[in-house]
Amino acid sequence: xxxxAIGADLGGTNLRAAAVDESGKIIEKVSLATRRxxxxxxxxxELSEAIKGISQKLAGPRVLAGIGIGVPGIIYLQTGMLRESxxxxxxxxxxxxxxxESLVGSSVFLENDANxxxxxxxxxxxxxxxxxxxxxxxxxxxxxxxxxxxxxWHGVLGMAGELGHxxxxxxxxxxxxxxxxxxxxxxxxxxxxxxxxxxxSAGRSPALAKAMEEKRELTxxxxxxxxKAGDASCREIFQSVGRYLGIAIAGLVNxxxxxxxxxxxxxxxxxxxxxxxxxxxxxxxSFIFREASTRIERSVLKGDAGLCGAAxxxxxxxxxxxxxxx
Amino acid sequence: xxxxAIGADLGGTNLRAAAVDESGKIIEKVSLATRRxxxxxxxxxELSEAIKGISQKLAGPRVLAGIGIGVPGIIYLQTGMLRESxxxxxxxxxxxxxxxESLVGSSVFLENDANxxxxxxxxxxxxxxxxxxxxxxxxxxxxxxxxxxxxxWHGVLGMAGELGHxxxxxxxxxxxxxxxxxxxxxxxxxxxxxxxxxxxSAGRSPALAKAMEEKRELTxxxxxxxxKAGDASCREIFQSVGRYLGIAIAGLVNxxxxxxxxxxxxxxxxxxxxxxxxxxxxxxxSFIFREASTRIERSVLKGDAGLCGAAxxxxxxxxxxxxxxx
Numbered sequence: 001x002x003x004x005a006i007g008a009d010l011g012g013t014n015l016r017a018a019a020v021d022e023s024g025k026i027i028e029k030v031s032l033a034t035r036r037x038x039x040x041x042x043x044x045x046e047l048s049e050a051i052k053g054i055s056q057k058l059a060g061p062r063v064l065a066g067i068g069i070g071v072p073g074i075i076y077l078q079t080g081m082l083r084e085s086x087x088x089x090x091x092x093x094x095x096x097x098x099x100x101e102s103l104v105g106s107s108v109f110l111e112n113d114a115n116x117x118x119x120x121x122x123x124x125x126x127x128x129x130x131x132x133x134x135x136x137x138x139x140x141x142x143x144x145x146x147x148x149x150x151x152x153w154h155g156v157l158g159m160a161g162e163l164g165h166x167x168x169x170x171x172x173x174x175x176x177x178x179x180x181x182x183x184x185x186x187x188x189x190x191x192x193x194x195x196x197x198x199x200x201s202a203g204r205s206p207a208l209a210k211a212m213e214e215k216r217e218l219t220x221x222x223x224x225x226x227x228k229a230g231d232a233s234c235r236e237i238f239q240s241v242g243r244y245l246g247i248a249i250a251g252l253v254n255x256x257x258x259x260x261x262x263x264x265x266x267x268x269x270x271x272x273x274x275x276x277x278x279x280x281x282x283x284x285x286s287f288i289f290r291e292a293s294t295r296i297e298r299s300v301l302k303g304d305a306g307l308c309g310a311a312x313x314x315x316x317x318x319x320x321x322x323x324x325x326x
Numbered sequence: 327x328x329x330x331a332i333g334a335d336l337g338g339t340n341l342r343a344a345a346v347d348e349s350g351k352i353i354e355k356v357s358l359a360t361r362r363x364x365x366x367x368x369x370x371x372e373l374s375e376a377i378k379g380i381s382q383k384l385a386g387p388r389v390l391a392g393i394g395i396g397v398p399g400i401i402y403l404q405t406g407m408l409r410e411s412x413x414x415x416x417x418x419x420x421x422x423x424x425x426x427e428s429l430v431g432s433s434v435f436l437e438n439d440a441n442x443x444x445x446x447x448x449x450x451x452x453x454x455x456x457x458x459x460x461x462x463x464x465x466x467x468x469x470x471x472x473x474x475x476x477x478x479w480h481g482v483l484g485m486a487g488e489l490g491h492x493x494x495x496x497x498x499x500x501x502x503x504x505x506x507x508x509x510x511x512x513x514x515x516x517x518x519x520x521x522x523x524x525x526x527s528a529g530r531s532p533a534l535a536k537a538m539e540e541k542r543e544l545t546x547x548x549x550x551x552x553x554k555a556g557d558a559s560c561r562e563i564f565q566s567v568g569r570y571l572g573i574a575i576a577g578l579v580n581x582x583x584x585x586x587x588x589x590x591x592x593x594x595x596x597x598x599x600x601x602x603x604x605x606x607x608x609x610x611x612s613f614i615f616r617e618a619s620t621r622i623e624r625s626v627l628k629g630d631a632g633l634c635g636a637a638x639x640x641x642x643x644x645x646x647x648x649x650x651x652x
Contacts, residue, residue, distance in 0.1 A: 074617070083617065132481075146581065148474065155458075155583020157618045166577040167611055170495050179576070179611035250505070251492040251577065255472065257481020285493055285505035291400070291409065292483045 003065045004058060006051055007311030009113060010071045010096070012036070012087030012140075015043070017050045018304075019058050020311035022065075024124040026304065028054050040091050041099075048103035055104075066314020068109040070116035070306045071096060072143070077158025080110045086141055086176055109313035113137075113306050115152045115161050117299075118145025119316075120309030121262050125301040132258045135299070136163050136245070137265035141176075142184040146256075151316070164188070168247040186244035187274075189220035189267045195237045196223045205233040224270045235273060242274035246281025253286045253294055264299030271298045329391045330384060332377055333637025335439060336397045336422070338362070338413030338466075341369070343376045344630075345384050346637035348391075350450040352630065354380050366417050367425075374429035381430075392640020394435040396442035396632045397422060398469070403484025406436045412467055412502055435639035439463075439632050441478045441487050443625075444471025445642075446635030447588050451627040458584045461625070462489050462571070463591030467502075468510040472582075477642070490514070494573040512570035513600075515546035515593040521563045522549045531559040550596045561599060568600035572607025579612045579620055590625030597624045 004027060008017040012034060019028040030050050034043055047069075055064055073085025080097025082088070097110040111119075118135035127133045131150055137143040144163025146153040153160050164184035165177050172181020173194070185191055196218060199205040207226045216222055227234035249261050263271070263278075275298070282289050282296060299305055330353060334343040337360060345354040356376050360369055373395075381390055399411025406423025408414070423436040437445075444461035453459045457476055463469040470489025472479040479486050490510035491503050498507020499520070511517055522544060525531040533552045542548055553560035575587050589597070589604075601624070608615050608622060625631055 074613075144581070148479075153474075153582065155614075155618075156585045157583060157614075159614045159618060160581065160583035162580040162583075162614060165580040165612070165614075167573045168493070168496065170573065177611075177613045178616075179613075182611075247493045247496065252581070254488040254491040255470070255486065255578070255581075256479065257483060257486035257488075259482045285503075285508075286491070287400075287503045287505075288481075288483075288485045288488060288491075290504075292481075292485060 002062045003315075004062050005065045005311040005314045006054055006067045007116070007307040007309065008047060008051055008067070008069045009116075009306050009310065010034075010043075010047055010069060010088075011113070012072060012085075015047045015050065016307055017047065017054055018307045018311065019054050020308055022315060024308060026308070028058060029307075030054065036088070040088070040094055044096070044099050045103060048100055051104050066109065066317070067104065067106065068111060068116065068310035068313030069100065070111055070113035070310045072113045074159055075110055075112055077110070077154055109310070109317070111152070111310060111313055112143070112145070112158075112161065114143025115145040116309035116313070117143070117264060117305040118147050118161070118262070118309065119152050119312055120301055120305035120307070121264070121299060122147045122150065122309075123312045124308050125299060125305060126262050126295070126297050127260055130260045132256075133260040133262055134163065134252050134256065134258055135262045135264060136183075136248070138188060138263065138267035139265040140188060140190055142188045143265070163248065163252070166248045166251060168244045183244060183248045187241045192220040192223050192237055192241065192267065193218055195240070196234065199233050199237075205231055207231040208234060220267050221269070224273065227270075227273055238270050238273035239277040241267075241270070242277030243281050245274065246278040247285065249278070249296060250282045250285035250289065253282065253289045257288050257292060259292070259294060261294070261296045262299050263296070264302070264305055268298050328388045329641075330388050331391045331637040331640045332380055332393045333442070333633040333635065334373060334377055334393070334395045335442075335632050335636065336360075336369075336373055336395060336414075337439070338398060338411075341373045341376060342633055343373065343380055344633045344637065345380050346634055348641060350634060352634070354384060355633075356380065362414070366414070366420055370422070370425050371429060374426055377430050392435065392643070393430065393432065394437060394442065394636035394639030395426065396437055396439035396636045398439045400485055401436055401438055403436070403480055435636070435643070437478070437636060437639055438469070438471070438484075438487065440469025441471040442635035442639070443469070443590060443631040444473050444487070444588075444635065445478050445638055446627055446631035446633070447590070447625055448473045448476065449638045450634050451625060451631060452588050452621070452623050453586055456586045458582075459586040459588055460489065460578050460582070460584055461588045461590060462509075462574070464514060464589065464593035465591040466514060466516055468508075468514045469591070489574065489578070492574045492577060494570045509570060509574045513567045518546040518549050518563055518567065518593065519544055521566070522560065525559050525563075531557055533557040534560060546593050547595070550599065553596075553599055564596050564599035565603040567593075567596070568603030569607050571600065572604040573611065575604070575622060576608045576611035576615065579608065579615045583614050583618060585618070585620060587620070587622045588625050589622070590628070590631055594624050
């Protein structure tokens with residue numbers, strides 16, 4: 001009988017769940033707004049209902065191999081507790097896994113969302129033909145995932161892959177993590193917006209100022225649009241993003257010598273503007289990059305990498321029916 | 327019958343070889359000066375003779391399990407070629423493995439010296455009871471080795487573990503690797519000497535100037551000695567070393583979440599002077615360090631980590647007699 005798995009994404013903005021077959025095809029997908037204001041129990045209930053709905057609809061002719069859920073933030077892998085999440089304030093030390101398990105009535109695999117995206121990229125995306133890769137996701141924050149020999153590298157507590165907190169600017173801007181000059185403070189969508197605000201204060205981008213007068217929302221997409229239209233100051237922001245991404249990736253290439261580094265997440269949409277300075281920086285700073293055939297590419301799965309990777313967790317574990325995670 | 331392995335270290339200053347039994351005990355050890363001026367063929371011949379001497383002395387009642395050799399520099403693991411070595415100028419693209427193999431008459435395992443040290447530390451040192459660790463060796467350059475799940479992480483070409491070339495100072499000093507602001511340019515013995523020279527030029531360390539008048543050699547050990555005696559400017563050098571080590575280690579903790587990071591190599595002798603600022607930096611910059619019980623410690627094997635790690639290569643591979651490396 002055909003097997004399928006359910007992958008879900010507990011995002012700060014959207015709840016998504018998808019049924020994915022063993023070939024990686026998405027058979028069914030739902031997306032809901034994350035109504036955070038209703039409280040975490042209500043959010044968990046909605047996500048669990050969505051998962052159960054998909055499961056009931058497809059089970060019968062097909063066998064559910066298991067459920068995987070990507071969660072933004074730091075997870076204690078063994079206990080399934082969310083340690084903290086910048087996108088889900090108030091969820092600190094919340095036992096996400098056991099709460100969902102009791103609502104859906106079966107065990108689930110919990111994973112950091114960027115780790116899930118890295119695994120998805122390994123399974124179905126650019127990583128299909130390699131064993132190991134690093135993924136960096138540029139969103140509100142900067143996430144990361146390291147896949148080594150086909151599996152997510154978890155480290156001792158499951159907290160590995162926090163590539164957004166590699167130090168790239170010795171004396172950089174303060175980061176929510178407590179550090180400063182992290183990749184996240186220099187290359188996230190929030191960093192792009194922060195730098196755009198600096199331009200506005202300094203009166204250095206008339207085009208941006210005009211967009212503000214037109215009451216447009218200041219987002220990284222808007223900054224990209226204005227940069228694309230030729231605004232030199234806004235273009236510099238993306239050159240800087242590329243430079244810092246390059247510093248982080250050069251260090252990863254030198255430390256791990258993998259064959260593939262993938263950049264994904266919403267702000268990866270600005271690839272054409274930041275990748276030239278990124279590649280230049282990596283080439284200059286990594287002799288291993290110059291020696292070895294290292295690929296640094298933009299994610300091809302885009303938004304679905306995390307969902308697919310979450311679904312792959314039970315498939316990879318070879319779970320038949322519902323298997324309890326060690 | 328008791329098995330033993332031979333571990334050797336092809337250093338820029340010394341050639342060393344040791345017979346190590348399966349428990350990690352060094353049964354026999356020789357050390358020779360590396361007479362680089364005689365040319366690479368002569369150096370390889372001397373090392374091979376030393377290896378053969380130990381082998382012949384001990385074989386008979388014992389079985390030689392294999393030979394492992396640590397080499398400073400970048401190795402192409404599959405071909406056994408030395409790509410380049412800052413400590414062995416003129417050895418670029420030299421087929422070290424096959425040259426030694428033809429002289430000793432059996433196959434050998436070739437490994438980067440810092441990788442070998444990391445494996446030695448895993449086998450017999452601080453890493454005895456953990457599965458994974460990072461090792462950073464502070465010498466003329468800064469080497470590194472990453473051991474994951476008990477094995478050296480090689481990456482695609484065997485070049486992984488170049489932790490000395492993680493970027494720690496965005497706009498730092500030029501590095502022989504072609505980059506700038508690498509850990510190596512900020513925390514190696516050479517960096518300590520460079521900074522001491524800066525102090526002398528600026529007339530900022532009377533104690534150091536006095537030592538120069540006494541015709542003492544300007545080494546990192548001398549700078550340490552003067553710092554220990556209370557010279558504030560020299561102490562600052564070690565605080566800076568610690569700070570940059572902390573930046574690199576914080577990034578590694580955030581990326582890999584291992585339980586152990588080991589600092590070794592000659593300049594690790596200044597541990598008491600650089601470790602406070604190193605620990606402070608890691609604590610401030612890594613929330614995973616603050617969450618997880620991560621150990622950052624000074625190597626206990628000191629100079630023998632590399633020899634023992636090299637000897638462990640054939641033992642770990644389960645080589646019986648002489649096994650050819652894939």
